[in-house]
Amino acid sequence: MSASLGGESSVTSRTYSGLSASERDAERRSRLLAAGRELIGTQGYAAVSVEKLCAASKVSSRHFYQLYENKEAAFLDVYDSITKQSLDSAVASLEATEGEPMMQRIPKAFLAYVGPMVEDIRAARIAFVEIMGASPLIEQRRLSYRELLVDLVVSEGAAAVQRGELVDRDFRFATLALTGAANAIVYDWTLREDREDSAALEAQLTELALDLLAR
Incomplete structure (x- = not known):
């Protein structure tokens, strides 16, 4: 009333x-x-x-x-806040570097995406460890973010091929290979007590991104 x-x-x-x-x-x-x-x-x-x-x-x-509604909904909000920040940062990076060669744009965009997650070990654990198998709804959300990333790379890759910057390839396959490898690598890195610092991890992941997407 x-x-x-x-x-x-x-x-x-x-x-x-x-x-x-x-x-x-x-x-x-x-x-x-x-x-x-x-x-x-x-x-x-x-x-x-x-x-x-x-x-x-x-x-x-x-x-x-x-x-x-419950703990699951709160966890999804935490996960969204982390992953959306990374995705928005990657999009902003690609927009800011428009016109530059893809060999320069890819490392910047990839670091913009992965940086916020691996530079805070708590965020890395949430985004790469705790998210896995938490619930069907949470897994669905994880896959929806992965599809957004795949769509972004496929679109940028196709445009780069049209400009003659990159050799054509299956960008969806390459992005899935990259995300799968990155998930496994960061998962392992997060749980190791003797892990290297985040800057070294970012450098290794960036090289992997270049190998799969641009070389």
């Missing part, structure tokens, strides 16, 4: 500490995303409960369930 108070049309439009209801929800979501990245990225998806997320973020369980 709505109520009118001081000209407001509903209790949901009230402000507290200068924040509207939607702004408070956004602030709670931001805290939950940060807690999810920290807890899932260090303890693993299976070990993290809704109660742990709420305690770490200082968000009540009531407000948690106003934002998310």
Whole structure:
């Protein structure tokens, strides 16, 4: 039942500490995303409960369930925030380097994509380890992001062939080979205690991207 108070049309439009209801929800979501990245990225998806997320973020369980249906939905939001940032960075890199040779554009775009994920070990664990086999819905989301990446490379590769920069090849196959190899490599790197630093990993993955996509 709505109520009118001081000209407001509903209790949901009230402000507290200068924040509207939607702004408070956004602030709670931001805290939950940060807690999810920290807890899932260090303890693993299976070990993290809704109660742990709420305690770490200082968000009540009531407000948690106003934002998310369950832990799976919260994990998907964390995963989306990581993967979308990487995909957006790759697209921005390709737009910024338009007109440059593909041998220069590919390393820049690939580093823009993989960098945000491997430079934060928590993000790497979420995007390459915890995502695997977590649930059918989560796997579907992972594959949907992979398809976006495949479509992007196929489009850029076809345009480069038309310009005479690259020899034609099956860019879908090459992108799937690259993502599959990168997933296995980063998965292993994330779990190793003696892992090399992220810059060395990025250099190796970039060489692999050039071999599969441009050479």
